[in-house]
Amino acid sequence: xxxxxxxxxxxxxxxxxxxxxxxxxxxxxxxxxxxxxxxxxxxxxxxxxxxxxxxxxxxxxxxxxxxxxxxxxxxxxxxx
Amino acid sequence: xxxxxxxxxxxxxxxxxxxxxxxxxxxxxxxxxxxxxxxxxxxxxxxxxxxxxxxxxxxxxxxxxxxxxxxxxxxxxxxxxxxxxxxxxxxxxxxxxxxxxxxxxxxxxxxxxxxxxxxxxxxxxxxxxxxxxxxxxxxxxxxxxxxxxxxxxxxxxxxxxxxxxxxxxxxxxxxxxxxxxxxxxxxxxxxxxxxxxxxxxxxxxxxxxxxxxxxxxxxxxxxxxxxxxxxxxxxxxxxxxxxxxxxxxxxxxxxxxxxxxxxxxxxxxxxxxxxxxxxxxxxxxxxxxxxxxxxxxxxxxxxxxxxxxxxxxxxxxxxxxxxxxx
Numbered sequence: 001x002x003x004x005x006x007x008x009x010x011x012x013x014x015x016x017x018x019x020x021x022x023x024x025x026x027x028x029x030x031x032x033x034x035x036x037x038x039x040x041x042x043x044x045x046x047x048x049x050x051x052x053x054x055x056x057x058x059x060x061x062x063x064x065x066x067x068x069x070x071x072x073x074x075x076x077x078x079x080x
Numbered sequence: 081x082x083x084x085x086x087x088x089x090x091x092x093x094x095x096x097x098x099x100x101x102x103x104x105x106x107x108x109x110x111x112x113x114x115x116x117x118x119x120x121x122x123x124x125x126x127x128x129x130x131x132x133x134x135x136x137x138x139x140x141x142x143x144x145x146x147x148x149x150x151x152x153x154x155x156x157x158x159x160x161x162x163x164x165x166x167x168x169x170x171x172x173x174x175x176x177x178x179x180x181x182x183x184x185x186x187x188x189x190x191x192x193x194x195x196x197x198x199x200x201x202x203x204x205x206x207x208x209x210x211x212x213x214x215x216x217x218x219x220x221x222x223x224x225x226x227x228x229x230x231x232x233x234x235x236x237x238x239x240x241x242x243x244x245x246x247x248x249x250x251x252x253x254x255x256x257x258x259x260x261x262x263x264x265x266x267x268x269x270x271x272x273x274x275x276x277x278x279x280x281x282x283x284x285x286x287x288x289x290x291x292x293x294x295x296x297x298x299x300x301x302x303x304x305x306x307x308x309x310x311x312x313x314x315x316x317x318x319x320x321x322x323x324x325x326x327x328x329x330x331x332x333x334x335x336x337x338x339x340x341x342x343x344x345x346x347x348x349x350x351x352x353x354x355x356x357x358x359x360x361x362x363x364x365x366x367x368x369x370x371x372x373x374x375x376x377x378x379x380x381x382x383x384x385x386x387x388x389x390x391x392x393x394x395x396x397x398x399x400x401x402x403x404x405x406x
Contacts (some may be wrong), residue, residue: 012167012186013344014344037115037338038298039116039301039335042298042301042305042346043181043305045302046302046306046341046345047306049306050345058298058299058302062298067331079310
């Protein structure tokens with residue numbers, strides 16, 4: 001499964017199904033457009049850490065307001 | 081010798097701070113406040129009440145429920161970060177208030193991990209015949225340390241006390257396993273900066289409100305979400321068990337969202353967790369014994385049940401215990 005597909009799956013899970021996968025575009029704002037509150041964003045971060053086996057700096061995560069930006073910081077952490 | 085919990089008691093002050101009051105003060109909708117925390121109201125101690133008053137009231141109930149006379153207690157432990165005085169230990173006032181003549185006493189400061197650490201210490205004393213029975217109380221009057229302009233802390237923290245009497249347990253019952261850890265590099269994530277030896281109180285520190293709680297909510301939330309599941313899993317493995325062997329999880333009652341997130345991470349239904357903060361908020365070291373007492377009252381815990389209690393908080397530090405209920 002690609003990183004993009006995995007993160008979409010996690011967004012759906014963390015939103016408890018309120019967000020549907022087809023709502024998640026690369027540039028949809030996770031908070032303003034998809035309605036994730038600040039705590040849900042942190043839950044998403046922990047789920048991403050678990051799923052990819054990484055430990056993310058909270059500042060990086062807080063700046064990642066879209067799927068595109070999330071994939072961008074993830075690439076940094078997954079670089080060998 | 082095994083050691084376990086013989087009886088419980090709680091005390092919640094009658095004063096309260098509701099979401100309606102916070103909404104009016106800060107202009108945040110009531111529904112949003114509840115969604116963020118899972119709390120509807122926090123209890124606030126009366127002006128004439130201090131930590132020991134709450135602790136004594138909870139302790140009386142625990143002594144009664146465990147059919148324990150004061151003279152049977154060999155040690156009084158008060159887990160608190162909001163004691164009556166900087167010195168002496170609040171436990172001394174509890175000892176005096178209950179007329180427990182033969183016991184030693186000390187305070188245990190590990191903030192929201194205090195009760196779990198107190199269980200480890202108290203059960204060890206009983207198991208090693210250092211005390212026939214131990215009175216352990218988690219008690220807090222946090223409302224007096226909160227910044228009136230900080231919604232994040234006013235939303236969460238409340239006052240209360242929960243007490244247990246610890247004593248001998250049958251083989252295979254009581255405290256079966258424990259685990260603990262800390263990461264002092266995050267000491268400033270939740271801190272009261274002034275009033276100690278690092279930064280004694282001055283007019284300047286009072287003006288800057290450094291004697292009040294300052295919390296980096298994001299860091300603490302992230303830490304809590306990670307550690308609740310991780311610590312619980314470690315103690316379960318240490319006992320040679322699996323998650324499916326645990327009947328009831330009683331986590332520190334920091335925020336309902338943290339407990340929900342941990343349940344999701346562990347792949348468990350929320351119903352396996354005791355969530356008891358709606359009516360009293362986050363009472364730090366008192367939270368777990370209050371949740372335990374309420375779960376017992378609701379008939380959620382039966383003889384033979386395996387419980388995991390996990391505390392985590394300022395330090396940051398954490399700990400979990402696995403008990404089998406007698």
